[in-house]
Amino acid sequence: MQLDSLYQEVILDHYKNPMNKKLSPTYSKEVHHVNPSCGDEITLNVTVEGDLITNISWDGVGCSISQASTSIMSDLLIGKKIDEDFAILENFTELMQSKGTKSGDEEILEDAVALAGVSQFPARIKCALLGWMAFKDATSQALSETEAKG
Amino acid sequence: MQLDSLYQEVILDHYKNPMNKKLSPTYSKEVHHVNPSCGDEITLNVTVEGDLITNISWDGVGCSISQASTSIMSDLLIGKKIDEDFAILENFTELMQSKGTKSGDEEILEDAVALAGVSQFPARIKCALLGWMAFKDATSQALSETEAKG
Amino acid sequence: MSMLDVASIKKDFPILSKKMRNDGKLIYLDSGATSQKPNIVLEAERRFYSEHNAAVHRGAHLLAEEASEAYEGARATVAKFIGADVEEVVFTKSATESINLIAYSFGNSLPGSRFALQPGDRIVLSEMEHHANLIPWQQLAKRTGAEITWFPVTDQGRLDLSDIDSIISTKTKIVAITHQSNVLGTINPLEALVKRTHDVGAVFVLDACQSVPHFAVDVKKLGIDFLAFSGHKALGPTGVGIFWGKFEHLQSMEPFLTGGSMIESVTMTDATWAPAPRKFEAGVPNMAQAVGLAAALDYLTKIGMDKVEAHEHALTKYALEKFSTLRDVSIIGPTNTQMRGGVISFTIEGIHPHDAGQVLDQHGIAVRTGHHCAWPLMRKMHVVGTTRASFYIYNDTSDIDALIDGIEYAQKYFKV
């Protein structure tokens, strides 16, 4: 396994210029997640309108993989239906757990396929999933709060 | 190592006909000791008069080694000076820890030399010492109580 | 009689070719205390150390990855062996630690938690418990004001369940009982116990030290809440035990040992916990031992736990028959094979267990003597101690024949 399979150009680009990395002051739900084994942290805001994710913004510290993955995730999931986003998330999680057997469906995952190499480095899977899990948690919480009210 | 080196005739005799195995109603001090690894128990009474041990009596349950050793000990130590008994006790303890390198001084230990073989069976040393340690404890307590009074 | 191929199994255990006193052979009948280890277990440990050793979950480097994979793989193997989910399995150092973990975790619970005990609450045990499943509960009771109550044991060595409804009452919070007695061999009827426990809203803790190594145990089928066993009695290394708990319990329980790797976040004055099972595994774990235990369970699985059970059942039947021909020998425990495992405790009229054990040892026969860490049971059965023979996969009828001969020799030797 070569380093380049992990650190694809796309990843290093997102790492240097992350997207949506500035917390928006308005949101439906904010969550804070940590990766206890390395200390990386992320704060993520999600805005839910009806069945749409209209905004995701975040801030945090972390390695290139976690930063790039969160950047890619936010870009990919904003503006789509919640169902669709959850399907994408599912698909990405499977890719991460594939131990290098999958290369990822570019139709569904777009830039996120660049993270396929991570699945061969078990210790890094958590890095790649940090932002995605924060999104999942924030959205689920936002939904159940809406339900509770509604 | 043969069984007979452990179970000498003298030991089996004392086991079947233990001496002083009947608690006397009068004593200076009574103690109760247990061997936690096998559950054997002993109650021992000692009578101290001045610098003399005038009586030792005991009761309890235990293996042939512990019963015989206590029987031999009581017969050997009654009627002697405390100092002398403690010296005998010291001598016997050393024999037990000798790992088979000593055969015991018959002048000092009399019948107790029959227990020399025990030193080659580490798990049995505690059995052989149970009564002796009870004697030591009871006598020490009796002495310090006399001192406290006196 | 579906016997195992013991001759070939024996070859897997290097210690069984050891030369004993007077160059005799080893007849190991003390597996109830600890089992012997097949080569494959020693090899698994050695391989871990010489190929993958690193602190798990703590490094990005290759060895750390491999060590984590080996350790988590071992967890999956244990989970499968007892029918558990993988995140329900916690590695401890021993069954003793596992039971203490439960007791201390309950003791650490905040008021209002379903695990918090109050004065008047009851912990139900039995009179046949090993000290490991007795003293931790006594201590918990002392710390919380709860009371210990217990099922008595009958003269035949069975649990007396006739008062089950008053012994397990609405005051009961915990019922902790052994699956199989390490002294009597008795296998306890769990169904009624677990049902009554749950009817009163209590949790059921199973001491599975003498069951998991000897017959198939499925935690889900048993419907219990917690389980503990030791690796060293199941062909595994020393220094590893298992604590299993239903995941919903693990989630709400307080941690026991605290330190590295079990945290989510830490400041100088406070900390939050990682999810189970990590919450219960503080520090660099016993990685090589976990891997060794997994190898042991794989070995047992390959033989088949049903075959292990049948083999021990057959041996026990054979032994009980042989024992019945002996003069002045009493079995402490059931004399039939109904709900009974391969542990036989006995006393010989006129010979103290320690002396009996010594004579047997002279013939290379390793048995245990004494109170077997079940002192209250000794008192109940009116004995100072017993001599105990316990069987495992590497024993055969010739070992039992040797035992019987040894007992007769002891009677002759001590002239009783």
Added chain:
Amino acid sequence: MSMLDVASIKKDFPILSKKMRNDGKLIYLDSGATSQKPNIVLEAERRFYSEHNAAVHRGAHLLAEEASEAYEGARATVAKFIGADVEEVVFTKSATESINLIAYSFGNSLPGSRFALQPGDRIVLSEMEHHANLIPWQQLAKRTGAEITWFPVTDQGRLDLSDIDSIISTKTKIVAITHQSNVLGTINPLEALVKRTHDVGAVFVLDACQSVPHFAVDVKKLGIDFLAFSGHKALGPTGVGIFWGKFEHLQSMEPFLTGGSMIESVTMTDATWAPAPRKFEAGVPNMAQAVGLAAALDYLTKIGMDKVEAHEHALTKYALEKFSTLRDVSIIGPTNTQMRGGVISFTIEGIHPHDAGQVLDQHGIAVRTGHHCAWPLMRKMHVVGTTRASFYIYNDTSDIDALIDGIEYAQKYFKV
């Protein structure tokens, strides 16, 4: 520069000939997390299992005798290694358990005991503690109402002792501090700390995880009260740690884990305890691991702890000089070799530790990255985490050269 014969030492460690990614060789710089094991340790464990395995202290048979002798012999070896009396040494599963043992035992103390804590009492720690020497005390404080106070760490990574007299006050009952920081490499000045601790009548607990394996530690000379270390960081097996305490303390302390073998006598509702060290060793112990640890300590003794220390000192000096030539690399911790061990934490401008570790791993260099179980220290030093290289007897200057090259490669790779 009194170097060891590293080439010949390396041959004793089978894992050091492992083929890494792309068939490269292993450059193991993660001994601070766990050390590698010499063959002699693996052999000692195997020999125990294949020649003497039995439950210690529990049987009259030959194997049980031999196992007890091996286990108690291991205890004597450990005692000698740290200058302790043999009955002061307790085998645990890890330093983490050892420290929890002390904290729980204190928590179990009855009011009036010198170890019982009350609201207002203080436990003094430092900002450089490993979670294992922090969270157990936080939990004890929560259970008893005591307060945690601590020595701050300076920017140079030293303990700031300027307020020692107010930090260790008459309210202080326990001072628990690490001998050598697992992050900074700092060795703490114990004399002043121990003196002040005893002046106020408190006890001093030493976390010796990073000292006992690396230089001679004598508990009597240090004058401390308690000490903990882990076998796996001292060339020993996983699953074994040491708890040492002054005998007079051990006598009056409450037990922690309860169960078999630690008792004097037991009824259904109560129990009394065996004398120390047995009182603290419930259950069938980690016998093979104790024996393996003794073999590891014998191996170190044969090399000579003064030589081990000198070797690591020389390596650290060499490494610090090399590091000072690197651009954009900061050392977190002392940059001189004064009172400093062979652990170097660093950050690389523009490269997250995890990414740095990954690039090093690609070259077979095993380092640790992250917070090293010392999260409060990370915050104090204003870093998310660090990359850490730690040295032991099987490292030489070529390993450090490789590390330096690796760091430069990482800077090139990530274009920083």
